[in-house]
Amino acid sequence: MTVRTRFAPSPTGLLHIGNARAALFNFLYARHHGGKFLLRIEDTDRERSTQQAVDVLFDGLAWMGLTPDEEPVFQSTRQARHAEVAHHLLTQGLAYRCFCTQAELQQMREQAMAEGRPPRYNGYWRDRDPSEAPPGAPYTVRIRAPREGETVIPDLVQGEVRVANAEMDDMIILRADGTPVYQLAVVVDDHDMDITHVIRGDDHLTNSFRQAMIYRAMGWDLPAFAHLPLIHGPDGAKLSKRHGAQSVVEFREMGYLPEALNNYLLRLGWGHGDAEILSRDEQIQLFDLDGVGRSAARMDYAKLLHLNGVWLRQADDARLANDVAERQAGRPDVTLDDTVRARIQTLMPGLKDRAKTLVDLADSAAFLGRHVPLSFDAKAEKLLTPEARTLLGLLARDLAVIDPFDAPTIDAALRRFAEHHGHKLGQVAQPLRAAVTGTTTSPGIDATLAALGRDEVMARIGAVAQ
Structure with a gap:
């Protein structure tokens, strides 16, 4: 079996470091096992998905060196295939049409809550003849959830996870307008892309039970699942803006090197001995899922800054000189010609010893391109x-x-x-x-x-x- 992993972000904003770490783990796992790393853009939410966000995703992954092995798949182009699977389940009696109105569904939820039950769909149309519905009434397509037993999923990080089937309702797989829901699209795409390992955040853990219903209804083998613990702030709370930077773009603008961010994200929730600085080749050689912990990892900005300083000192002087020149371009107080570029590269060994970020480096090198008379602090x-x-x-x-x-x-x-x-x-x-x-x-x-x-x-x- 050839290992095939995928990173499947929604292009609705910046590339969050939690998603970046998931992409990194998928990439390293595939490389470690001689497999393929794929990219799927889950852009079915047309109102929130933007081309700008797609470009940011591509740029961020390229900057981190996480290049997919095949052309990216855009989920929005596959809706006909998703609908095909839904209609197959319908014809096989494994799914059914539900003609409930929004008002009726709301009444079900309110009644369930009043009776102390979870607010779930009660299966009203599960065994009814569609001819009972008013002519031309809109309908959704729901999958028939198993009523007895339990769904068990072996997870490569979380261990064996299970849920009683009685706790799951007959979820919608096709909306009234004919568009597929997320759970259906993900399963169909992962199957058609021959994904063998689904490595993602543990906020998707409960989705796995619903997705397993579709796999089993279609008679498809489940991929191996690995749900990664989320990244929290230094105080243990959910990572938010009040803690600091959250996206790859922010860290890049703050002057972090991709090697440092990759290195830090790898060690955030994955351990292998005492080694702190790992090259990409070493990461590929050592990474496997058995080293991933189950507890949420806490973001340590000071540790990341320290690692960035280490990687800066190891970086090639010519490359750093180019990075500094890019950051100084357009500054009115700095000339940036070939002479100044040569000065920056010549002095780089001394400059980078004092810097923690490329911003530090650019600021400390600015005097090399300033005009006489200088201004003095x-x-x-x-x-x-x-x-x-x-x-x-x-x-x-x-x-x-x-x-x-x-x-x-x-x-x-x-x-x-x-x-x-x-x-x-x-x-x-x-x-x-x-x-x-x-x-x-x-x-x-x-x-x-x-x-x-x-x-x-x-x-x-x-x-x-x-």
Whole structure:
């Protein structure tokens, strides 16, 4: 058997990290077992489904590296097939027409609640002849739920789950307008796509019992089910906006790397030893469903931020330089030409050591593309005393003639200058950093000057020196 998993989101908003984790687990499980990972867009809610949301889904999955192995399936294009299955069940006597009006259904619910029973459909049309209905009356199609026994589903995460069949009513599978309901469409699509494993959030667990009715009525084998615990906020409550970011788009805009988000989401509810940082190849090699816990996982934003810093430091400098350039594009205070791009990449080893996100990285690299005269923050301004400006004027003479203008030569020149003038190195480096960056933090001053280049350094010092 070839393992075939699927991620089946509804395109009604942003890609939530809970859904992103489900997509990741489906992807890794398929890869681990040498199978296929598929994508189905459940867009039958035409009022809420938008092309913009579809584009966001595709973009988010591509950014996370979760590429499906086959062309995406759009559920809305398969309604004729869904209706075909409903009519097959109807002709086989496994489903029936229900002519109840909304008022009658409401009366049933109210009566059941008054009698202390669950507000379910009472099967009024289950055994009645359709000829009893008024001519031309609209109807829905309902599946005949088993009345006795229980439905048992072995779940690869939750264990064996069961429900008494008496607790399930005859659910609608085809609406009065002929459109299929979600439960029918999901089953038909999973069957036709040869899905072997349905891996999804445990908020779908109760759906499995209803879907099992359709599988068994059609004589189809059930897929293996695995229902993942949901992601909660740090306080154990349902994850919400008050906790922080919830969507892939938000984390991307905040400067997180896809490797870090993937790594964090994998370890959120799945464990394998003490390894914290796992490459994609390692994730594929190690992942299986037996490591998924049953309890809801709590989002730890600080842990994710830490992981992002680790992945930033491991990332390729050229790639990070491109990411920084994209984030700086359009900023009025920053020039972004080939010279500045080269400066960013040259200084990247030092820049990324201090950063936790790409936003941090872009902000810390902004001075490399700023124009003379620079603006100075309060701390830098405080360092640029008249005495410091005079000292910088003297230092500029030495820096103008050193050769080559590289980090080791610059470091040696600064040390000689400080010793000659009776200063500690920091007393020279601190105002120098303020003069060339406009701030009091940067990578090593020797590497910073080398990245800026002699001409730019001379111009920046000259703008403040006395």
